[in-house]
Amino acid sequence: MSLLEVRDVTMRFGGLTALKQVSLVADQGILGLIGPNGAGKTTLFNCISGFLRPTEGEVLFQGQAIHRRRPHQIVALGIARTFQIVKPFSDLTVEENVLSGLGKPIYPRLHAFWQRTDGPEARARVQGLLERVGLLPWAKVKASSLPIGLQRRLEIARALATEPRLLLLDEPAAGLTSGEAESLAALVRQLAEEGMAIILIEHNMRFAMNLCHRLVVLNRGQILAEGRPEEIQRNEAVIDAYLGRVRTEGEGR
């Protein structure tokens, strides 16, 4: 049994089919989900994390159907995600943001929740998570005042606070400098080595190729190819649909 199984998932928005019979499995390691803008990558994350109910098909986590569950129930089962457009609680400090993710339920009434979690143990866990993602020096800073690179790390810390078995990262390197992307890659690699399963949506091909053990290529809502990075790199259909175009765009910049 695989940790995550997506079976024939179709997602329609009115007349638009964003995903068409998508099937994939994910286990330990880093699975890259790549493909052009609008391919359906984020929609697939939404279907896995309970933000959308697939029109057809099912999603199984540890053998259990989860595609009709709510986001917080899915978090409780062990799947956490980050968002392509970061969503910190802007008025809270970095530390408070991570604290809000501690434990399983993710939409508590914040005040009551803090009374429960604001002990020395919770503080220590938050410190540990901040240290891990390199945000300790910013613990007391308002989340909204962080630069984008650090907000992305904050998203990851918040997701880790829920103690996931499977972590879904939606373009975590977007907007980062190459140095920041490198150190983010090191963090993701480390998490995978510790046994976490990770699915990573990535636009930057080099970043995905270096980091991921396996790649799934989505194109217009369908899986175009799947395999090891070096197989994907020489797959003709992928080169036509995606790699070739990215290269041309890059040259034009």
Ligand SMILES: Nc1ncnc2c1ncn2[C@@H]1O[C@H](COP(=O)(O)OP(=O)(O)O)[C@@H](O)[C@H]1O
């Ligand atoms: N909630 C929604 N309502 C309507 N259309 C949507 C919604 N979410 C995504 N789409 C459409 O589905 C397609 C896939 O989007 P998305 O999954 O965000 O692509 P990607 O993440 O690969 O860039 C796009 O055409 C997008 O406009």
Ligand SMILES: [Mg+2]
């Ligand atoms: Mg997206």
